[in-house]
Amino acid sequence: xxxxxxxxxxxxxxxxxxxxxxxxxxxxxxxxxxxxxxxxxxxxxxxxxxxxxxxxxxxxxxxxxxxxxxxxxxxxxxxxxxxxxxxxxxxxxxxxxxxxxxxxxxxxxxxxxxxxxxxxxxxxxxxxxxxxxxxxxxxxxxxxxxxxxxxxxxxxxxxxxxxxxxxxxxxxxxxxxxxxxxxxxxxxxxxxxxxxxxxxxxxxxxxxxxxxxxxxxxxxxxxxxxxxxxxxxxxxxxxxxxxxxxxxxxxxxxxxxxxxxxxxxxxxxxxxxxxxxxxxxxxxxxxxxxx
Amino acid sequence: xxxxxxxxxxxxxxxxxxxxxxxxxxxxxxxxxxxxxxxxxxxxxxxxxxxxxxxxxxxxxxxxxxxxxxxxxxxxxxxxxxxxxxxxxxxxxxxxxxxxxxxxxxxxxxxxxxxxxxxxxxxxxxxxxxxxxxxxxxxxxxxxxxxxxxxxxxxxxxxxxxxxxxxxxxxxxxxxxxxxxxxxxxxxxxxxxxxxxxxxxxxxxxxxxxxxxxxxxxxxxxxxxxxxxxxxxxxxxxxxxxxxxxxxxxxxxxxxxxxxxxxxxxxxxxxxx
Numbered sequence: 001x002x003x004x005x006x007x008x009x010x011x012x013x014x015x016x017x018x019x020x021x022x023x024x025x026x027x028x029x030x031x032x033x034x035x036x037x038x039x040x041x042x043x044x045x046x047x048x049x050x051x052x053x054x055x056x057x058x059x060x061x062x063x064x065x066x067x068x069x070x071x072x073x074x075x076x077x078x079x080x081x082x083x084x085x086x087x088x089x090x091x092x093x094x095x096x097x098x099x100x101x102x103x104x105x106x107x108x109x110x111x112x113x114x115x116x117x118x119x120x121x122x123x124x125x126x127x128x129x130x131x132x133x134x135x136x137x138x139x140x141x142x143x144x145x146x147x148x149x150x151x152x153x154x155x156x157x158x159x160x161x162x163x164x165x166x167x168x169x170x171x172x173x174x175x176x177x178x179x180x181x182x183x184x185x186x187x188x189x190x191x192x193x194x195x196x197x198x199x200x201x202x203x204x205x206x207x208x209x210x211x212x213x214x215x216x217x218x219x220x221x222x223x224x225x226x227x228x229x230x231x232x233x234x235x236x237x238x239x240x241x242x243x244x245x246x247x248x249x250x251x252x253x254x255x256x257x258x259x260x261x262x263x264x265x266x267x268x269x270x271x272x273x274x275x276x277x278x279x280x281x282x283x284x285x286x287x288x289x290x291x
Numbered sequence: 292x293x294x295x296x297x298x299x300x301x302x303x304x305x306x307x308x309x310x311x312x313x314x315x316x317x318x319x320x321x322x323x324x325x326x327x328x329x330x331x332x333x334x335x336x337x338x339x340x341x342x343x344x345x346x347x348x349x350x351x352x353x354x355x356x357x358x359x360x361x362x363x364x365x366x367x368x369x370x371x372x373x374x375x376x377x378x379x380x381x382x383x384x385x386x387x388x389x390x391x392x393x394x395x396x397x398x399x400x401x402x403x404x405x406x407x408x409x410x411x412x413x414x415x416x417x418x419x420x421x422x423x424x425x426x427x428x429x430x431x432x433x434x435x436x437x438x439x440x441x442x443x444x445x446x447x448x449x450x451x452x453x454x455x456x457x458x459x460x461x462x463x464x465x466x467x468x469x470x471x472x473x474x475x476x477x478x479x480x481x482x483x484x485x486x487x488x489x490x491x492x493x494x495x496x497x498x499x500x501x502x503x504x505x506x507x508x509x510x511x512x513x514x515x516x517x518x519x520x521x522x523x524x525x526x527x528x529x530x531x532x533x534x535x536x537x538x539x540x541x542x543x544x545x546x547x548x549x550x551x552x553x554x555x556x557x558x559x560x561x562x563x564x
Contacts, residue, residue, distance in 0.1 A: 004388035007467035011388065015381035015437035022434040024403060026411030026418060033414050094305050099298035102305075108550065109309045112316065115546040115553075117496040119514035120535035123521050124319045127528050133331040135318065141334075167312065175557055228407055231498045235518050249409055249499070256413045257503055266413050273410045280405065 034266035043260055056267035066268070068243045069251040072158065073272075076247065077226040077279075080162040084226075085218055087166055088173030093203075095174070096181045107178075111171035118168065122235040125164045126151065129236075151237050154244040161232045161245055169225070173218045180214035181207070216287045223279045227272065248272045319539070323347070323532035330528035346533035354520070355509070356537060362428075363512040366501070367494040370432045371487050377437040378486060382445025383475050387457060388467070397446070400439045408434070409499070416503060430504040431512070435494055441486050444559055448482035449475060485556035488549050492542050513538040 034056055041048040060066045091110050095103055113121065128134050129150035137147045150160040184207065192202045230249040233239050239246035239254075248268060256265025318337070322330040323346060325339040350356040384390075385397050415434065416425070424430035452475065460470050476483070498514040505511055511519065517534040524530055546553055 004384075004467065005390045008384045008388040008390040008393070011380040011384035011467070011471070015377045015442060018377065018433070018437035019400070019439065021418070022415060022436075023406075023408075023411060023439075026413075026415035027403075027406045028411075029414035029418075030410050030412075033417075091308060094301060094308070097301045099294070099301040100305060101298075101302060106305050106309055108547070109313055111550075112543060112546070113312065115492055115496075115542050116316070116539045117498075117514050117535075117542065119496075119498050119518050120538040121315065121319075123517060123531055123535050124315050126521070127322070127330065127531070128315060128318070130331070133333055133335050133528075135314070135335055138335050167315070172557070175554060179558060224407070228409060230409075231514075231518075234498075235521065252409065252413075253499070253503075257416070262413045262417070269410045269413065273407060276407055277405060 030266045030269055033263055034270050036263045038261075038263040038266075040260040043262075052263070056264050057271070059264065060267055060271070065243060065246070066251065069246045069248050069268075070271075072244070072246055073227060073229070073248045073275075075158060076162060076165070076229055077223055079159075080165045081219070081222045081226045083162065084166045084170050084222055085173055085215075088170040088218070089177050091170060091174045092177035092181055093207075095178055107175075110174055113168045114171040116168070118231040119235055121168060122164065122232050125160075126236050129160055152241055154241050157237055157241060157244045161229075161236065164232060164236075165226065165229065169222070173222060176214060176218055177211070180211050184210045212287065212290070216283060219283050220280050223283065224276055227276055227279065248275075316539070316543075319532050319535050322529055323536045325529050327527070327529055330532065331526075346527075346530045347537070349530060350533055350537065356516070356534070358509060359511055359513055359516045360537065362510055363495055366428055366431050366512055367491050369428070370435045370494045371490040373432070373436045374438060374441055374490050375483055375487050378441030379445050379476065379479060379483065380471065381437065381442045382449055383471050385442065385446040386449035387452070387454070387475075401443065404439050404443075412500070412503065419504065425504060426506045426510060427504075428510070431501045432494075434500065435490070438490075441490065444482060444486050444489075444556060445479070447559060448479055452478055481552065481555070482559075484549065485552045485559070488545060488553050489556050492545065495542050 035051055035053060036042075036049050037052045037055070038049050094100060095107055095110075100106070128136055131137060131147050131149045131152065134150070136150060140146070140148065148156055150156050188206045188210070189202055192206050197205065228249050229247050230253065233245040233247055233250055234253075237245045239250050249272065252265045252268040252272070255261045255268060321338055324342040324344065325336065326341065326343050327345075329336055329339060385393060419425050419430045419433070424433065456474060457470055460474060465473070495512075496514065497512075498518065501512045502515050502518070505515060508516075508519075513534075517531070517538055520534055521531055
């Protein structure tokens with residue numbers, strides 16, 4: 001076998017150096033950092049760093065704010081994720097319907113929010129949620145529902161952010177569902193119809209099972225990206241009111257980059273990483289059991 | 292249900308969905324042209340009483356948004372150029388060059404895709420600080436100059452380039468560098484365009500990393516600048532909408548004109564995840 005080791009080294013080295021030094025090593029170092037008491041004094045003089053074992057993790061588990069952020073992140077992911085998937089599937093079914101027209105126009109409109117800048121649209125939505133002047137309360141007003149203090153009420157702030165996230169993200173999953181729908185052979189629907197299946201039964205017994213791999217993929221990427229939400233609360237609520245929208249990544253940012261408790265911040269980052277891996281494995285496991 | 296009734300239902304649902312989806316973006320554009328105070332009136336207005344560009348002028352003249360726009364362009368453009376180069380080189384090595392441990396290394400990289408960027412951000416910041424890249428363009432750009440996703444995308448495409456062409460070139464004595472430049476790159480234009488759009492958009496839209504690395508107003512990218520601005524100018528809804536339009540419009544236009552390539556990349560990325 002011909003070996004191109006020398007050429008390969010030349011072509012690979014630049015990319016591998018970047019990925020190694022700026023992605024893989026920092027990720028590994030995060031775990032080490034989480035075992036230290038690295039803080040603002042260590043930032044000034046590295047000799048102030050001490051190994052503290054799992055103390056950062058222990059402290060976090062006894063910290064009510066951390067639990068708040070963790071529960072908020074789970075709430076956001078478990079409600080926002082499935083909601084996004086449902087809206088995406090609905091939009092994909094509509095786009096894929098035989099009766100649909102102007103498909104590429106609608107696809108473009110539905111997809112547009114995905115490419116927009118989250119910070120910019122979060123600012124826009126902040127005004128849309130304005131209790132007095134916002135469009136949301138205007139629409140509610142027209143159908144006779146009293147004003148909601150969307151971002152100022154601890155009960156409504158998280159649903160408000162979830163609604164923004166659904167709007168921003170469903171187009172991406174929709175595109176993947178459309179591709180999945182198009183790969184289902186038409187014969188399956190025909191034989192289902194011959195067996196007397198109505199639209200709902202066709203959906204239940206042909207579409208859903210055939211889309212299983214798509215559901216898995218969409219579920220995993222949605223969960224991963226939702227677990228990392230940051231810009232929405234940063235721009236809209238600063239994590240408030242009363243920490244109701246504080247996320248894990250936001251807490252990590254505050255601990256690490258605002259208060260320079262970097263050991264503590266790294267521990268938060270690492271716990272988040274475990275959740276992401278865990279969520280991924282859980283979905284793969286569920287899918288395997290059903291197959 | 293008869294066929295015309297069903298088509299009407301589907302079309303109605305599609306149109307309602309489109310109106311709901313487009314409204315926030317349309318309102319953003321409309322409000323950015325409203326005279327000061329008009330976006331915060333009751334009942335809320337959908338269109339300006341008369342259109343004015345004063346908020347755009349304000350952003351560029353008083354709030355230095357020309358510089359901010361330039362920062363975003365340099366960072367997103369520079370990252371895109373370099374990352375296309377580095378990722379395509381690495382993609383070529385993984386697709387067409389034979390060396391020991393190739394497939395194991397590639398599998399390892401794909402596995403590492405599961406690690407979210409935030410995990411390494413704190414150590415990465417300390418590393419950048421030690422090499423004096425905090426508060427520089429390079430500091431923002433460094434982690435994105437080569438990406439596993441980009442290498443993956445390149446490799447998947449280049450595997451499809453027939454080996455016979457490369458062998459013939461090697462027979463003629465062409466070096467691997469020459470083959471890469473003269474054969475691989477020209478044949479890979481579609482995937483290069485796809486990756487370039489992806490890179491440009493994700494760097495342009497990125498918020499957390501530039502927020503961490505950049506400490507100086509004059510170096511802020513657009514998302515960092517408007518997030519900062521909303522703190523002081525939250526009353527100026529129209530001004531904030533103009534800032535949002537300036538931030539969103541370039542990527543939105545890029546998508547509208549090149550969506551064929553964008554969707555292609557999205558599908559390629561989802562084949563294996």
